Amino acid sequence: MINPWASSSVDYDKLVNQFGIKDFSELVGQIEDPARLMRRGVIFGHRDFDKIVPLINGKKDFTVMTGMMPSGQMHIGHKMVIDQLKWYFKKGASLSLSIADMESYAARGISFEKAKEIAIKEYLVNYIALGLDLTDDKVNVYLQSQNKTLNDLTFKLSKRVNFNNMHAIYGFNESTNIAHLYVPLVQVADILLPQTEEYGGLKQVVVPVGVDQDPHLRLTRDIATKMNEEYGFLAPASTYHRFLTGLTGDKMSSSKPNTAIYLNETPKQAEKKVKSSKTGGRETLDEQKELGGCPDKCVIYEMLVYHLVDDDSEIEKIREECMDGTLMCGHCKVHTAELMKDFFEDLKVKQEESLEIAESLLD
Ligand code: SF4
DSSP states (O other): OOOTTSOOOOOHHHHHHHSOOEETHHHHTTSSSOOHHHHTTSEEEEESGGGTHHHHHTTOOOEEEEEEOTTSOOBGGGHHHHHHHHHHHHTTOEEEEEEOHHHHHHHHOOOHHHHHHHIIIIIIHHHHHTTOOTTSTTEEEEEGGGOHHHHHHHHHHGGGOOHHHHHHHHOOOTTSOHHHHHHHHHHHHHHHGGGSGGGTSSOOEEEEEEGGGHHHHHHHHHHHHHTHHHHOOOOOEEEEEOOOBOTTSSBOOTTOTTTOOBTTSOHHHHHHHHHTSOOSOOSSHHHHHHHOOOGGGOHHHHHIIIIIOOOHHHHHHHHHHHHTTOSOHHHHHHHHHHHHHHHHHHHHHHHHHHHHHHHHHTO
């Protein structure tokens, strides 16, 4: 069972084989100018993305949906979804962004007022600072608790699901409180919302997620089918990306400061954290020269691939030089830390410029 509220290490191949998630690499060649995370295999799986490819290539309408649960601090791993949203937006998609204040109340006990404040200062600011124009007409940002269409839809679709379904998908039991039981249904409604009349009617929707969110997608697709006669909903497509490994080699987590670089840290702190990250290097320099490093076990290499280097040929060069023992970890770390520092210096300026816009979005 994949559980969206627990962290675990993930066997991506097993997911592709056992849960009906399809291999994304088969589609990459069909996409015009695919995104960096697509080209590099960071997005490894999908459901029904073959229905989205012709819409991208033909510049036709579709919507990308994502949600943010305002609970903690954003870290560099969260940037992956924003990068994808930017790419889709450039391709002509409209965006639907749910601020999951109902989920943060149910899962973390955070009040709606506090969740709104966190959403503005921590999430929306960074979404804007990282390059998304949230003021565009093609972007819909909303708070779950304040969206009546969403809440009506949640109530209606909850008639299509029973406790046994929720137990089978999420492992809920007799002691699960009702808010926790109900909140996944709000997320189902989030995903179906762009297809309601109020939001332009039936259309293809794609949801880019980490694989821990797949239970929501499976539930949504099931409910969309059950509501097909009444609403005509199309089953949403989804893509699945790998998690960014934490700085220590474990999963990156908002609640473990030594695993993550938070987006509100200073350029100096970010630089320092990169320098203290786990590498795929050997015990000694001589060994490294003789055997080469292991980029696939290296947090530094992952930062370069996921976030810091655009040029594919540059990535290939780093990989080759690491594996043939000509690139040493010390040098590689310093270079990566410098890139991260530059990235954070730019981000700080943009964060300051973004606060006013972020505040205006939820007035
Ligand atoms: Fe990682 Fe760079 Fe060392 Fe290779 S040389 S293991 S990519 S830090």
